[in-house]
Amino acid sequence: MQLHTLISLILAVLICGLAMWRGDQAARWSGAALLASWVGSLLVYRHDPHNADYGMLAIDVLTLVAFVWISMRTRRIWTLVAAAFMAIIVASHLAVMIDLRVTLGTLWISMAMWSYGLLACIAFGTWAACRDRAAI
Secondary structure (H helix, E strand, O other), X not given: OOHHHHHHHHHHHHHHHHHHHHOOHHHHHHHHHHHHHHHHHHHHOOOOOOOOOHHHHHHHHXXXXXXXXXXXXXXXXXXXXXXXXXXXXXXXXXXXXXXXXXXXXXHHHHHHHHHHHHHHHHHHHHHHHHHHHHHO
């Protein structure tokens, strides 16, 4: 495992763990979905630098469905933004599979960049839930 992957995983565990501990229902479900996606991706990743990984695409599509479902149930703007970030990740998978000129490096950079956006959304949702509880 590369260093940046390990750092991202630690950050994801911290933010999603905090969301599941201190967040509201939307933050808890979002944190659990993202952590499940991380673990699933680590389990199905094939380490093939020349071909797209359909197992990771399937996991990311399921995660997108989870985020859209959470967004439709809670009607909070941060859940909609999180679903949009996940949709961009799925679109990046599809771009690599459709057009051979798009490299796998582009996919990895896109996944890394937009997953930080997802973490920021979950962190914001957790902060907002804690703030709302403190105001009551």
